Amino acid sequence: MHPSALFAIDGLLTDEERDIRQAVRQVCDREIRPYVADWFEAGALPARELARSLGSVGVLGMHLDGYGCAGLGAVAYGLACLELEAADSGLRSLVSVQGSLAMYAIWKYGSEEQKREWLPAMAAGERIGCFGLTEPDFGSDPAGMRTTAERDGSDWVLNGTKMWITNGSVSDVAVVWARAEDGIRGFLVPAGTPGFAVHDLKRKVSLRASVTSELVLDGVRLPEEAMLPGARGLSGPLGCLNEARFGIVFGAMGAALDCLETALAYAAEREIFARPLASFQLTQEKLADMALELGKGLLLAVHLGRLKERGELTPEQVSAGKLNNVREALDIARTCRTLLGASGITLEYPVIRHAVNLESVLTYEGTSEIHTLVLGKALTGVPAFH
Numbered sequence: 007m008h009p010s011a012l013f014a015i016d017g018l019l020t021d022e023e024r025d026i027r028q029a030v031r032q033v034c035d036r037e038i039r040p041y042v043a044d045w046f047e048a049g050a051l052p053a054r055e056l057a058r059s060l061g062s063v064g065v066l067g068m069h070l071d072g073y074g075c076a077g078l079g080a081v082a083y084g085l086a087c088l089e090l091e092a093a094d095s096g097l098r099s100l101v102s103v104q105g106s107l108a109m110y111a112i113w114k115y116g117s118e119e120q121k122r123e124w125l126p127a128m129a130a131g132e133r134i135g136c137f138g139l140t141e142p143d144f145g146s147d148p149a150g151m152r153t154t155a156e157r158d159g160s161d162w163v164l165n166g167t168k169m170w171i172t173n174g175s176v177s178d179v180a181v182v183w184a185r186a187e188d189g190i191r192g193f194l195v196p197a198g199t200p201g202f203a204v205h206d207l208k209r210k211v212s213l214r215a216s217v218t219s220e221l222v223l224d225g226v227r228l229p230e231e232a233m234l235p236g237a238r239g240l241s242g243p244l245g246c247l248n249e250a251r252f253g254i255v256f257g258a259m260g261a262a263l264d265c266l267e268t269a270l271a272y273a274a275e276r277e278i279f280a281r282p283l284a285s286f287q288l289t290q291e292k293l294a295d296m297a298l299e300l301g302k303g304l305l306l307a308v309h310l311g312r313l314k315e316r317g318e319l320t321p322e323q324v325s326a327g328k329l330n331n332v333r334e335a336l337d338i339a340r341t342c343r344t345l346l347g348a349s350g351i352t353l354e355y356p357v358i359r360h361a362v363n364l365e366s367v368l369t370y371e372g373t374s375e376i377h378t379l380v381l382g383k384a385l386t387g388v389p390a391f392h
């Protein structure tokens with residue numbers, strides 16, 4: 007029995023949703039899975055080609071309406087994230103940052119001109135975007151950011167540094183959040199703008215099939231039209247993060263599913279003490295426990311997706327989904343690693359790659375501690391962040 011059959015998840019999906027999942031799976035099977043271990047090992051990937059392939063199947067900004075975007079439902083988008091992350095969390099990150107952070111910021115807060123200029127090309131994967139919120143000294147507490155945006159005549163001048171920025175050096179446009187006189191504002195910074203430098207972060211052990219960069223803004227002069235008119239205050243970037251976190255609720259389960267499928271196949275074939283590994287009770291307990299957590303995580307993801315489609319999903323529910331599903335996915339990846347024994351530490355199997363990738367997923371888009379505090383506040387009414 008396939009692990010997701012235990013909870014009859016497919017029965018909760020529409021035909022269209024199953025078709026979309028299948029289409030994304032086929033792209034991953036054709037263009038990502040055969041190569042991803044090599045990209046991970048090399049710490050480099052053909053991001054531009056991949057963006058164009060993913061754009062051609064419509065997954066970039068697929069949950070947005072108009073401007074070349076498909077306007078699909080939340081569950082369909084979640085399933086695309088699941089399939090991408092079953093291939094590699096780095097590829098899902100590329101798509102999440104493009105669609106849910108950079109495109110969403112423009113779609114939600116941008117002017118008509120900004121939307122027309124950027125969204126169709128970004129949906130097609132011809133242009134790539136990144137999202138610069140985190141700074142070297144401000145990750146969990148973005149309200150403390152030091153990047154500034156000052157008026158000079160009708161222009162804006164940006165100064166500061168953004169850190170850990172996915173897609174940074176392959177982006178055509180950076181959505182940069184900066185402190186202006188009237189609060190935090192968002193700006194579209196095209197690549198190549200004088201004073202704007204991007205450096206890739208090296209020596210990563212996690213998310214190696216993903217570009218992570220530092221953005222340096224040194225007197226970057228932008229015209230008035232570069233500001234996102236609809237975003238004012240921290241609610242602007244936080245609104246985008248909520249979108250991306252939702253994708254992770256599904257995505258993390260994709261990584262977990264790929265680990266569990268790998269471990270099931272391995273346990274069936276591997277003979278130990280002249281018996282298949284799958285035949286031992288300790289093995290079966292691990293497999294049963296993982297199938298339970300996977301099924302519960304998938305049910306939660308679909309439930310949150312349906313709430314989102316009805317416009318009822320709250321940020322606290324997204325925190326609950328992100329916290330639970332990433333934590334359980336990481337646990338599943340580690341347990342699957344044990345089932346593979348020494349083989350589990352090599353890139354011949356996807357399991358250790360998923361496990362180390364999920365360490366990043368646990369930290370970005372709100373760390374597990376921050377989501378725990380969000381739930382703590384919701385339950386008690388008392389904020390314990392600082």
Ligand SMILES: Cc1cc2nc3c(=O)[nH]c(=O)nc-3n(C[C@H](O)[C@H](O)[C@H](O)COP(=O)(O)OP(=O)(O)OC[C@H]3O[C@@H](n4cnc5c(N)ncnc54)[C@H](O)[C@@H]3O)c2cc1C
Pocket residue numbers: 103137138139140142143144145146147169170171172173213218366369370371372373374375376390391392
């Ligand atoms: C691979 C990768 C890609 C990323 N991509 C992007 C991107 O595209 N754009 C972007 O803007 N950012 C990105 N980030 C940054 C990410 O969002 C931050 O790393 C994250 O918010 C945590 O910030 P920090 O690393 O500064 O950790 P810190 O905020 O310094 O936290 C350190 C530890 O303290 C804990 N902590 C913090 N506050 C509290 C508290 N009140 N109580 C108890 N414990 C607390 C944290 O949970 C964590 O365990 C990325 C990060 C990674 C690793």
